[in-house]
Amino acid sequence: MRFNRVRRVANIVVIALLIFLFxxxxxxxxRVTDQLLAAALKAERAAQADDLxxxxxxxxxxxxxxxxxxxxxxxxxxxxxxxxxxxxxxxxRFVTEREDILVSAAAIRTGVAELRQIELFSFAALL
Numbered sequence: 001m002r003f004n005r006v007r008r009v010a011n012i013v014v015i016a017l018l019i020f021l022f023x024x025x026x027x028x029x030x031r032v033t034d035q036l037l038a039a040a041l042k043a044e045r046a047a048q049a050d051d052l053x054x055x056x057x058x059x060x061x062x063x064x065x066x067x068x069x070x071x072x073x074x075x076x077x078x079x080x081x082x083x084x085x086x087x088x089x090x091x092x093r094f095v096t097e098r099e100d101i102l103v104s105a106a107a108i109r110t111g112v113a114e115l116r117q118i119e120l121f122s123f124a125a126l127l
Contacts, residue, residue, distance in 0.1 A: 062089055
């Protein structure tokens with residue numbers, strides 16, 4: 001009788017742990033990539049409007065977010081992909097020309113899309 005209770009509790013703990021391991025990293029990644037995409041789009045729009053100081057400020061904010069939030073992604077993702085996005089964000093910090101800002105923002109958007117695709121939990125991704 002006591003063994004059944006212990007087994008049920010152990011099963012519930014394992015199920016809760018598995019749910020935590022599949023849901024929390026995905027939610028964290030979604031929140032971080034949303035912030036990165038918003039900053040990249042803001043930089044692109046400012047560069048297209050020839051507002052280079054605003055575009056550089058957006059890229060600076062993007063680099064700050066990436067530097068603060070992306071290292072935690074290494075706990076549950078491929079290190080090379082996260083490192084590539086961190087390098088792109090850091091190099092975008094020093095860009096000054098309009099075309100270079102547009103290219104840097106597009107590269108960051110591509111890197112963020114790749115990160116999102118890696119952590120996508122769907123039936124198609126499992127195949």
